[in-house]
Amino acid sequence: MRALFTMKKSAVFQIIGVVCLICQALALEDPSKVSQNIDNVQKNNLKLLTEQLNRGWRAFCDAPVDEGVMSLFQGINPSDARLLVMTITNQSVELPIKSMGQIKDFDIQADRKTLIYVNAFHTADSYFSVQEHLTLLQNSRRDLNVIVVDFAKDVAQLYYAVRHHLSVHGYFVYKILRALKDAGIPMEDVTLAGHSVGANIAALGAQLFAKENKQVVGQLIAIDPATMCRTTDILVKQNVAGRVVVLHGEGDVFGVRVPMGHIDIYPNGIGYFPRRKLQPGCESKICSHMYPFVLFMEALIEGVMIPATKCESWAKFRQGDCNFQNTINIGLVYPSNAKGLYFCLTQPNPPFTYMEHGLRYKTKRLEKSTTKKSN
Known part of the structure; x- marks a missing residue:
C-alpha cells in the first residue's frame, strides 16, 4: 500500500513538473509573437467570412471560423x-x-x-x-x-x-x-x-x-x-x-x-x-x-x-x-x-x-x- 502511494505521489510530481515546464515555455515566449499568431488567425477568419459571404447566408453562417479568437476583438459584442x-x-x-x-x-x-x-x-x-x-x-x-x-x-x-x-x-x-x-x-x-x-x-x-x-x-x-x-x-x-x-x-x-x-x-x-x-x-x-x-x-x-x-x-x-x-x-x-x-x-x-x-x-x-x- 505504501509503495502504491509512493508511486502515485511520484506520478503527481511528474505531472506538476511537466506543467511547470509548459508554463516556463509560455512565459519565455515572445508576447508579440502570441499577438501576431492571434492576428493571423483573425485575418484568416475575416478572409473566410468575406469569401463565404459571396455564396449567401447559409455558407456565411457555416464558415469554419475560430470564434474563440474572433471574440477577442472589438466590434463583436x-x-x-x-x-x-x-x-x-x-x-x-x-x-x-x-x-x-x-x-x-x-x-x-x-x-x-x-x-x-x-x-x-x-x-x-x-x-x-x-x-x-x-x-x-x-x-x-x-x-x-x-x-x-x-x-x-x-x-x-x-x-x-x-x-x-x-x-x-x-x-x-x-x-x-x-x-x-x-x-x-x-x-x-x-x-x-x-x-x-x-x-x-x-x-x-x-x-x-x-x-x-x-x-x-x-x-x-x-x-x-x-x-x-x-x-x-x-x-x-x-x-x-x-x-x-x-x-x-x-x-x-x-x-x-x-x-x-x-x-x-x-x-x-x-x-x-x-x-x-x-x-x-x-x-x-x-x-x-x-x-x-x-x-x-x-x-x-x-x-x-x-x-x-x-x-x-x-x-x-x-x-x-x-x-x-x-x-x-x-x-x-x-x-x-x-x-x-x-x-x-x-x-x-x-x-x-x-x-x-x-x-x-x-x-x-x-x-x-x-x-x-x-x-
Whole structure:
C-alpha cells in the first residue's frame, strides 16, 4: 500500500513538473509573437467570412471560423453598436448604444416624422457604401428625425449578428422606440427601416414594442430582408407595424423572395421568380441584394420619383395587364389603400428612375442592348 502511494505521489510530481515546464515555455515566449499568431488567425477568419459571404447566408453562417479568437476583438459584442443622431447645429454625433436614453437631448422634434434606420450590413467604401449614403441621408433630410442604429462595424460583427446576437439587437431597437415614446414622439409617425439583416432586426424591435406596449409603430420598410441562418430569424411580418413595405432585390441566396408585407415592390421583377437573374448593371447576386438599398436612398436623398404599379404578377406586368391607376413611389409615404404586388423598371446607373416610363415593360426591351453585358 505504501509503495502504491509512493508511486502515485511520484506520478503527481511528474505531472506538476511537466506543467511547470509548459508554463516556463509560455512565459519565455515572445508576447508579440502570441499577438501576431492571434492576428493571423483573425485575418484568416475575416478572409473566410468575406469569401463565404459571396455564396449567401447559409455558407456565411457555416464558415469554419475560430470564434474563440474572433471574440477577442472589438466590434463583436452588441454593446459595441452605435447611434448616430443630429444636433440642432446640423452636426452628426455618434453615441454608444447604452446612451439611447439621451436621444431626446438631441435634435428630435415631435412635430416631425421619425425615421429609424437599422444598419447591420457593412460595406467597404464603394458605390454601394451604406455608411456614406446614411450620412448623406442625415445631412439632407432635416425635415425628419433621422436616427441611424449601426450594428455593422465589419464582417465579423455581421457574422455575430446573424449567428448569435439578433435577439439582443432587436431588444436595443425596442428600447430606442421606448425612449422616443417617453420623449413624446407619436409612434404612428415612426418608420423603422433596414436592409438585409437590418430589416429583420428592425422587425424584431417593432414586434417587441408592440407586445410590451399594445401599440404598433406606424411603418416598417424592409429592404430585401435577409434569409438568415435560420428561417425562424426571418421576422418581417405584416403584424409588426401599421404598414409593412418590402422592397425586394435579389430573392435567391440573400433576400427573401416571397411577398411578406402589405406592399411588396419588385423592381425589374428580380426575385419574384426563383430565376438567377441580376438587377440592371449588376454582375453578382450581392450587388442585386444591395440594389434596392440604393433605390431607396436615391428616393429619400435626391427626392427622385421611382414609381411602381400594382399588378397581379410579373407576367401580367410584362403584358401590360396592370392597374395603372394604382401606382406608388418608392420612399416613406404610401397611399392608405395601397396593398399587394407592385412592379417597375429601373436603370443600371443613377438616376435609376425611368419615371412614368418605368411602368411599362416595353422600356425594358429598348434598354436591353445596353444592359445585356452587365446581366
